[in-house]
Amino acid sequence: MKVLVTGGAGFIGSHTCVELLENGHEVIIFDNFYNSSPDVIERIEKITGKSVKLVEGDMCDAETVDKLFKDNEFECIIHFAGLKAVGESVAKPVFYYDTNIGGTLNIIKAMQKYDVKKLVFSSSATVYGMNNVAPYNETMPTSATNPYGWTKLMIEQILTDTAKAQGDWHIALLRYFNPIGAHSSGLIGEKPNGIPNNLMPYITQVAAGKLECLNVFGDDYDTHDGTGVRDYIHVCDLAIGHMKALNHIDEIDGARQFNLGTGVGYSVLDIVKAFEKANDITINYKIAPRRPGDIATCFADTKRAYDELGFKTERSLEDMCQSSWNFVKNLYK
Numbered sequence: 461m462k463v464l465v466t467g468g469a470g471f472i473g474s475h476t477c478v479e480l481l482e483n484g485h486e487v488i489i490f491d492n493f494y495n496s497s498p499d500v501i502e503r504i505e506k507i508t509g510k511s512v513k514l515v516e517g518d519m520c521d522a523e524t525v526d527k528l529f530k531d532n533e534f535e536c537i538i539h540f541a542g543l544k545a546v547g548e549s550v551a552k553p554v555f556y557y558d559t560n561i562g563g564t565l566n567i568i569k570a571m572q573k574y575d576v577k578k579l580v581f582s583s584s585a586t587v588y589g590m591n592n593v594a595p596y597n598e599t600m601p602t603s604a605t606n607p608y609g610w611t612k613l614m615i616e617q618i619l620t621d622t623a624k625a626q627g628d629w630h631i632a633l634l635r636y637f638n639p640i641g642a643h644s645s646g647l648i649g650e651k652p653n654g655i656p657n658n659l660m661p662y663i664t665q666v667a668a669g670k671l672e673c674l675n676v677f678g679d680d681y682d683t684h685d686g687t688g689v690r691d692y693i694h695v696c697d698l699a700i701g702h703m704k705a706l707n708h709i710d711e712i713d714g715a716r717q718f719n720l721g722t723g724v725g726y727s728v729l730d731i732v733k734a735f736e737k738a739n740d741i742t743i744n745y746k747i748a749p750r751r752p753g754d755i756a757t758c759f760a761d762t763k764r765a766y767d768e769l770g771f772k773t774e775r776s777l778e779d780m781c782q783s784s785w786n787f788v789k790n791l792y793k
């Protein structure tokens with residue numbers, strides 16, 4: 461299949477491109493490198509031994525997007541491009557709505573104009589909001605607590621309405637839980653950009669000596685050790701989830717949501733201990749106040765993704781911890 465991957469140089473995008481290429485698909489990456497770098501393209505090519513076409517550009521520029529579709533006959537779009545920092549979205553909501561929603565509308569309009577009917581969208585478990593009880597399943601009510609989350613929810617709605625109106629579109633809305641880990645080659649992974657907000661990038665920065673101490677946000681949650689519980693999924697498993705969605709895309713009528721997680725929750729302290737054990741490193745940490753907006757427990761009900769897409773994660777927490785560190789430590793050699 462000829463597949464357009466928007467945001468293909470990013471963390472999840474790059475791992476998905478590797479998976480697509482290894483499965484014989486033709487990949488065109490569209491990226492503006494706002495939060496990624498062009499050398500990722502060479503690294504994807506090095507891992508797979510295959511070439512990737514790159515179109516550098518911004519999805520918010522309607523003319524650029526139109527030309528991209530005009531010049532290529534895409535069969536399917538995998539749409540990762542977007543802004544993703546929760547805190548920044550609270551400070552700059554217009555920037556987030558403009559970019560994530562405006563950019564997606566340009567992609568949708570081009571799909572209509574050039575008759576592309578298949579799309580896989582990067583959504584997030586953040587759409588389950590604060591009021592559901594884990595395990596989260598796709599039929600639960602959704603809500604958001606910050607502009608980033610609202611953009612994911614609004615885009616899900618826009619795609620659902622569009623697919624309904626079009627009649628013959630096939631859209632997979634993939635709700636990611638907490639992606640960590642990196643490719644086994646150590647060539648691609650999650651690149652730290654400033655002080656990380658997320659747990660694993662913070663831990664690897666402490667391990668690298670770039671940050672002094674991990675703040676564990678709260679130890680008085682109603683969980684087995686009091687720290688927050690999340691469903692961490694290896695990014696290479698997540699990439700396979702996209703492959704599975706693509707393989708089954710014709711069976712999806714309209715737009716349908718799928719959780720991509722392991723179904724297992726680990727606490728912050730479980731992750732710290734697993735990281736220390738897997739890499740034989742001590743991580744400095746201290747207990748800090750709760751982070752506003754955090755919930756106690758979040759993990760997936762994985763049944764729908766398994767039943768309808770045949771998706772099941774395979775990689776262990778040890779692998780997630782080892783590969784995360786293997787990638788980051790290479791950055792500082």
Ligand code: UFG
Binds near residue numbers: 586636658662687690
């Ligand atoms: N945590 C810490 N210290 C840190 C960072 C995180 O203790 O320095 C804790 C959090 O309190 C939470 C857990 O580690 O209990 C995971 O936090 P992350 O920031 O890594 O991930 P979140 O679950 O908060 O959010 C992530 C993505 C969002 C996405 C959401 C979906 O960042 O984009 O998962 O559930 F929407």
